[in-house]
Amino acid sequence: MYVVIWGIVKFIVLLILISLYVLFMTWFDRKVIARMQNRIGPKLIGFHGLWQPIADTIKSFWKEDVIPMGAYRVMFWLAPVIFITAVFATAFVIPFAPPIKTSHGLFHFSVVHVDVAVLFVFAFLGLTSFGVLYAGIASGGSKYPYIGAQREGAQMISYEIVLALSLLNPILMSHSLSFEKIVEAQTHHLWFVFYQPVAFITYLIAMFAVAAKVPFDLPEAESEICCGYFVEYSGMKMGLFPFGQYIAVLVLSAIMVIMFLGGWTGPFWKGCFFVGLIWYWIKIAFFIFLFTWAWATFPRYRYDQLMDISWKILLPIAVLNIFWTGFALAIGLPII
């Protein structure tokens, strides 16, 4: 009972925090990209346009909810729900702060604390593409959503493999699937990025592809298929897709920080909760900024280039890297 009530409280707090994060991420994205293109960006509503996302949300609530005539109604309704549920589930296991010691043991700042958190995240990240696929198919033979959904399916299959394989190296080195233990393993040595630079880079590239962000935003390529899988959606249902994408960005950045950059460890840390909290969020904020930064910088890859990068370059490198890590661990090289 105690666990259930705590879980609900944590869930509500997470819901509020994530909603606020997504709201102000849209503002941040628009502002940063505007400045990178020598524009100002939103500036009228509130201080430097800070209430702009709230105005946008209110607007999207009052939008007419159009369902195309040929659409499969049930699936059309379910698609954003599946997408947002799966993405939200990944955020459940992400620790939002370093654990603190209480009299009952460790208190974890994640909704659900599981020892196989990495597996959990991957299971639900894989499920998110089902929401996208449903959205594309349920739009009733509309061409752009269909193409976008196909692309999302192929892209997810190609890049989740690379993502998982590159995370296998830190898992092998720390002998654990739990985020806390992986961070703990990095306190004894240097951060894993120094032992696994190749895995770091493959994960970085695959991260952009799994989140379907620029330069790999093929499922929703605006200039080719004018927003891809959610062309036929409007109002709040449409808003759920970018919402989920922003959560995916946060989750993937957090995994990156935990797996390769030592989570909440850092200089002057020494087990202090607040210093750890600051280090943790500085690192995550950098990767979230990197997504925005790349969005303002890079053009989109072509579809065949996307597939080539995954299957011909990243996958062989990731597999060879695992062999090397396993070999090094087996003969006990002094890297660990």
Next chain:
Amino acid sequence: MLFNDFRKGLSVTFKYLFKKPVTENYPYEKIKMPQRARWLHHFNPKKCIMCKLCENICPPKCIYMTVVKNEEGKRELKGYDIRIDRCIFCGLCTEVCPTKAITMTDVHEFADKDRKNFHFNMEQLSKVGQEEEKKVG
């Protein structure tokens, strides 16, 4: 070097992050018009010699001059109307005017919902941009 093009692109956008935006803060801060801006006409009835050159050269024919003879038998300017909604702001009327009776000012904020407000008569035109008259004339 591997990923060098990525580094170049990212550094360019990062530099632009700290540059001053070029956006004009328009309705809140007025734009300074260039010196030779061609906007709403100013008409000086005292200078006009009623040659009707402006009326003839106007490509959309939006200038209407009314010239009548008075009791002494002299020509007199009764009306000078510009339908500014048809004007293309080409400036030919000001170029052709031998006495510079019609000039163009930098008054450009006269948008309206009613077409009637785009019919400027002689009295209105003579008051346009009086403070800028020296500059433009």
